[in-house]
Amino acid sequence: MGAARTLFEKVWSEHVVVEETPDTPAVLYIDLHLIHEVTTPQAFSLLRDKGLPVRRRDLTLATMDHSTPTTPVSSIKDLLVVGESAAAQVRQMQQNCADFDIELLGFDSDQRGIVHVIGPELGATQPGKTIVCGDSHTSTHGAFGALAFGIGTTEVGHVLATQCLLQRKPRTLAIEVDGQLSTGVGAKDLILAIIGEIGVDGGTGHVIEYRGRAIEALSMDARMTVCNMSIEAGARAGMIAPDETTFEYLQGRPRAPQGAEWDAAIARWRALASDDGAEFDRTVSIDASRLEPMVTFGTNPGMVVSVNDPVPDAAGDPSFQKALDYMQVDTGKPLTEAPVDVVFVGSCTNSRLSDLEQAASILAGRRVADGVRMLVVPGSQQIKKAAEDIGLDRVFTEAGAEWRESGCSMCLGMNGDTVAKGQLSVSTSNRNFEGRQGIGARTVLASPLTAAASAVSGHVADPRPLMDRS
Amino acid sequence: MKPLRQLRSRTVVLPTRDIDTDQIIPARFLTTTSREGLGKHLFADLRFAPDGQPRDEFPLNRPDTDGCEILVAGNNFGCGSSREHAPWALLDYGIRAVVSTEIADIFRNNSLKNGLVPVVVPPDAHDFLLANPGVEVSLDVERAELRIGDGAAVPFPIDAFARYCLIEGIDQLGFLQQQMDHIEHFEEQRPWTP
Numbered sequence: 065m066g067a068a069r070t071l072f073e074k075v076w077s078e079h080v081v082v083e084e085t086p087d088t089p090a091v092l093y094i095d096l097h098l099i100h101e102v103t104t105p106q107a108f109s110l111l112r113d114k115g116l117p118v119r120r121r122d123l124t125l126a127t128m129d130h131s132t133p134t135t136p137v138s139s140i141k142d143l144l145v146v147g148e149s150a151a152a153q154v155r156q157m158q159q160n161c162a163d164f165d166i167e168l169l170g171f172d173s174d175q176r177g178i179v180h181v182i183g184p185e186l187g188a189t190q191p192g193k194t195i196v197c198g199d200s201h202t203s204t205h206g207a208f209g210a211l212a213f214g215i216g217t218t219e220v221g222h223v224l225a226t227q228c229l230l231q232r233k234p235r236t237l238a239i240e241v242d243g244q245l246s247t248g249v250g251a252k253d254l255i256l257a258i259i260g261e262i263g264v265d266g267g268t269g270h271v272i273e274y275r276g277r278a279i280e281a282l283s284m285d286a287r288m289t290v291c292n293m294s295i296e297a298g299a300r301a302g303m304i305a306p307d308e309t310t311f312e313y314l315q316g317r318p319r320a321p322q323g324a325e326w327d328a329a330i331a332r333w334r335a336l337a338s339d340d341g342a343e344f345d346r347t348v349s350i351d352a353s354r355l356e357p358m359v360t361f362g363t364n365p366g367m368v369v370s371v372n373d374p375v376p377d378a379a380g381d382p383s384f385q386k387a388l389d390y391m392q393v394d395t396g397k398p399l400t401e402a403p404v405d406v407v408f409v410g411s412c413t414n415s416r417l418s419d420l421e422q423a424a425s426i427l428a429g430r431r432v433a434d435g436v437r438m439l440v441v442p443g444s445q446q447i448k449k450a451a452e453d454i455g456l457d458r459v460f461t462e463a464g465a466e467w468r469e470s471g472c473s474m475c476l477g478m479n480g481d482t483v484a485k486g487q488l489s490v491s492t493s494n495r496n497f498e499g500r501q502g503i504g505a506r507t508v509l510a511s512p513l514t515a516a517a518s519a520v521s522g523h524v525a526d527p528r529p530l531m532d533r534s
Numbered sequence: 535m536k537p538l539r540q541l542r543s544r545t546v547v548l549p550t551r552d553i554d555t556d557q558i559i560p561a562r563f564l565t566t567t568s569r570e571g572l573g574k575h576l577f578a579d580l581r582f583a584p585d586g587q588p589r590d591e592f593p594l595n596r597p598d599t600d601g602c603e604i605l606v607a608g609n610n611f612g613c614g615s616s617r618e619h620a621p622w623a624l625l626d627y628g629i630r631a632v633v634s635t636e637i638a639d640i641f642r643n644n645s646l647k648n649g650l651v652p653v654v655v656p657p658d659a660h661d662f663l664l665a666n667p668g669v670e671v672s673l674d675v676e677r678a679e680l681r682i683g684d685g686a687a688v689p690f691p692i693d694a695f696a697r698y699c700l701i702e703g704i705d706q707l708g709f710l711q712q713q714m715d716h717i718e719h720f721e722e723q724r725p726w727t728p
């Protein structure tokens with residue numbers, strides 16, 4: 065019997081083509097390469113310059129999400145990409161996929177959506193796989209027990225050409241979450257609290273494994289929310305051991321194994337969980353039962369407080385002060401007094417069906433406050449349809465919110481959906497960086513429940529008082 | 535990639551912590567399909583007011599920082615997205631090395647693949663550099679050392695392979711392609727296929 069190994073070590077060692085040495089990094093095999101329009105054009109140019117083909121087209125899947133328009137259209141032909149250079153980038157993506165014969169879930173596909181939403185939804189994301197994409201939130205796929213991480217465009221070129229990457233083995237960080245999340249507190253609050261605890265560089269050089277009873281109790285949607293934001297703590301990746309919840313989610317999905325292959329896969333996947341006694345380089349413990357709804361008050365996701373707690377002051381720290389000045393928030397008071405201009409429910413963090421259901425549960429029978437613009441952007445066309453099938457679109461539109469086509473939208477404002485200068489946005493996305501949602505936009509990150517509660521209240525709001533309808 | 539063995543330059547200093555890739559190059563400039571020409575958008579919203587006028591107080595806009603090739607930044611530089619546009623923009627502007635106490639993983643990886651040197655130094659050297667903008671610094675990639683003025687050499691960590699590629703100007707894809715036999719063998723003997 066070998067030494068006890070972690071989930072990460074098992075997936076890593078199974079994909080090492082050539083071991084690392086002091087002089088050379090490991091050659092790591094990649095099982096699934098997801099690509100999108102923004103971070104690939106220069107990689108395809110490299111292939112063309114060198115006359116190289118895409119080595120494993122069958123392990124490469126393309127979609128377009130970042131500069132995709134989300135304004136409702138009656139026909140796909142009416143989709144108009146905002147801006148000439150974005151339109152050119154979209155055409156380039158279509159051309160690259162055609163020239164290199166890569167499957168593209170493009171504008172006319174009912175399977176398109178945000179790259180990190182559709183991978184799992186189609187069952188392409190599976191336990192034990194190595195998954196990369198030229199996008200830092202590739203960490204999302206780690207929710208299935210995959211080793212999934214973001215890469216740059218040069219590395220996209222490496223994977224297209226060789227299906228491999230040169231990598232040094234990262235260290236491991238266990239985040240043990242015990243206890244139980246209370247009502248009104250969800251996966252988004254948990255991951256924001258974790259980032260607040262370990263800091264935006266707390267995971268640098270590490271792969272995180274989220275474990276413990278509170279993690280096991282999470283749905284797949286919620287686990288994806290947690291792993292999605294691993295990168296906001298600086299981590300290379302975030303992983304959760306696959307279990308019955310994982311298998312139940314995947315079973316029957318179009319790209320998941322079927323029949324006898326399914327049984328073989330399950331047997332393999334069951335063996336992936338970290339062995340008892342496996343050692344991590346670091347361990348951090350969090351008690352889930354203490355947590356409350358969380359909101360960010362600064363310009364990185366680590367600047368976060370419980371919704372009813374006062375915003376701390378800078379205590380002489382110039383970087384902290386700069387963030388407070390940008391956000392124009394009052395210290396010593398909770399954020400619940402801050403008036404809201406925009407509410408965004410969407411992004412690869414919180415745009416899945418259960419996220420939309422939570423937002424709708426607050427909005428049902430209520431109205432978005434006067435002067436607040438609320439945008440609800442499903443993560444994929446399939447989620448959009450599923451939401452419409454259960455009437456969520458009506459809940460949103462009757463409350464006065466906008467119901468959109470799928471895409472990244474206001475998460476990074478590349479498609480024309482932006483927050484205006486100085487406006488305060490409560491957003492279910494993952495980054496509250498300066499200018500992320502638009503030049504001068506002030507972003508407060510929160511859960512779908514908190515975002516919806518803020519929309520109906522007109523100010524940042526604790527969702528819990530609005531949840532009790534008895 | 536141009537070989538880079540040694541570099542001597544004055545520093546330009548951005549003391550803020552956690553400067554993310556959205557600040558280095560905002561998303562609206564990512565619609566390009568080329569890696570050229572991003573330097574003019576480097577730190578766009580920090581460098582320019584909304585009307586396009588340069589902000590005089592921003593260090594890169596001060597005439598005495600012209601030609602500086604070494605950027606000293608606050609802790610955790612380059613956090614956020616995987617956009618390689620960030621090192622492309624820095625290089626296109628003329629920056630060849632970034633010095634901090636911590637440099638985010640993906641940004642560091644991307645930098646090394648393009649000939650931008652990520653230099654992580656201990657807090658005391660960092661504090662000195664933050665407090666003395668414009669100081670003359672020598673960077674020796676071969677020895678993995680940074681020398682401030684004529685002071686003692688400060689060693690910095692750099693992966694041996696990445697250093698070799700930097701000083702020889704080697705593209706890492708070539709190395710990967712040389713492993714093709716191993717890659718094919720790996721694919722053939724796998725117990726399961728993705």
Ligand code: SF4
Binds near residue numbers: 129179199471493
């Ligand atoms: S939703 Fe936001 S974070 Fe997610 S892939 Fe799109 S732009 Fe990136």
